[in-house]
Each structure stands twice: as C-alpha cells, then as structure tokens.
Amino acid sequence: MLTRFKILNAICIIIICCILSGAFYFQFYLKENPCPLCLLQRCSMFGVLTGLTFNIFFSFKPSHFAIIIISALTGLIFATRQVLLHICPKPGEPLGYGSPIFGMYLYSWSVIIFLCCIFGAALFLLFISKIKTSDSKIFKIEKIAIAFTITLLLLNIIATFFECRIGPCCENGPCL
Amino acid sequence: MIFTFLGYLLSVFYIIRKNKIKALLFFYITTAVTLLLYAYHATSDLNLNF
Numbered sequence: 001m002l003t004r005f006k007i008l009n010a011i012c013i014i015i016i017c018c019i020l021s022g023a024f025y026f027q028f029y030l031k032e033n034p035c036p037l038c039l040l041q042r043c044s045m046f047g048v049l050t051g052l053t054f055n056i057f058f059s060f061k062p063s064h065f066a067i068i069i070i071s072a073l074t075g076l077i078f079a080t081r082q083v084l085l086h087i088c089p090k091p092g093e094p095l096g097y098g099s100p101i102f103g104m105y106l107y108s109w110s111v112i113i114f115l116c117c118i119f120g121a122a123l124f125l126l127f128i129s130k131i132k133t134s135d136s137k138i139f140k141i142e143k144i145a146i147a148f149t150i151t152l153l154l155l156n157i158i159a160t161f162f163e164c165r166i167g168p169c170c171e172n173g174p175c176l
Numbered sequence: 177m178i179f180t181f182l183g184y185l186l187s188v189f190y191i192i193r194k195n196k197i198k199a200l201l202f203f204y205i206t207t208a209v210t211l212l213l214y215a216y217h218a219t220s221d222l223n224l225n226f
Contacts, residue, residue: 036213036217037214040217043184046181050184050188054196057192067203070207074210081218150188153188156181157181160177160178165178166179
C-alpha cells in the first residue's frame, strides 16, 4: 500500500513538472513572456511540489497535504484573478493573454490544475490512515521526480532573472 | 520574484537534507512573500492612494 502511494506521489510530481515544462514551451518557443500573475502561479505550483516532496522524505502526514492545499489555494487566487481580468474583454482588445491551448488560456487551465491539486490532496487524506507512516527507501521514480523539480526550479530562477532581474516583475520586464 | 523561486529551492534543499524545520520555515516565508507580491500587483493596478 505504501509503495503504491509513494509511486502515485512521484507521478503527481512528474505531472506537475511536465505542466511547468509546457509553460517553458510558450515562453521560449512561442516567445510569450510570462506576466507577473503567471509567474506567481508557477510559484504556487512549486509550493505544491514542495508539499509532495515532503511526502517522499518525511512519509505521508496530514501536515504535508496542508502545505499542498495552502499552495493550491494561493495559486487558485492568482489564477482566478487573471481569469476575471480577461473574462469580459473590451472591443478592440485581445481576447486573452497568450495563446489558447485546447480552446482555453493557460490561466484557465491553471484554475483547473489547482482545483485538481486540492481534490487530489483530499483523496490522499481519505486513505492516509491506511498507510503505515514508517521510513522507507526512496524509489528511482522518486529520485527522478526530485531531480526534475530541482532542474525546473533552477531554470525558472535563471529565466526570471533575465526577465525581471532581482526585483518584482511588471507587465514588460522589471518594475524598478 | 526571483527570491520566491529561490525560497522554494532552499525549501526542497532542506527537505533533501532532512531538516524539516528549516524546510518548513523557507516554505512559509516564501508563500508569504508570494502573497505580498500579489498584493503589490493587485494594488498597483488600482492606483490606490494611502
């Protein structure tokens, strides 16, 4: 049971990492620089990843799922604000920010992803009492998931530095 | 903005080092900074005068 949950946990990390890698496709291939709210949503996704990484090294505990839910809720606030900013465009203005994917913009997908994170954390919490919370070995898939997370974090640090330098980000680069 | 990503990186680093207190500390500080950055952007859009 513990092994299954550990593998499922690692798969969740890899899925979120793949989503964050997709954002890099839009940033570097389609040349669509992320807006401040987009970067804040990425931060919240890393918060979710931090909670999932806690599960790998400190076993499954409700407090780790609390971290996931807190991060997902903050991300949901940012994504919902961005959806509401673009939900009713003025005539002559672009319909949304960036290119849509499967008919929806990235921030709309972000709302769905954060809702899925909250739902997933709740599902994990339902079965957490059945899991023996003992220290166990770290599987190869978990090592891959952690390496993927750290690589993406480093890439985001470099990309954000070149976009906004050290200060906060504004619409077209650094604020200050 | 760069410091929020750096904060999460440090949090993950301390998780790997099995230092839960420092990892949690960095996580909560970074989340608070992220929310403050959001507040900064939300209020700068509105041009509020305090």
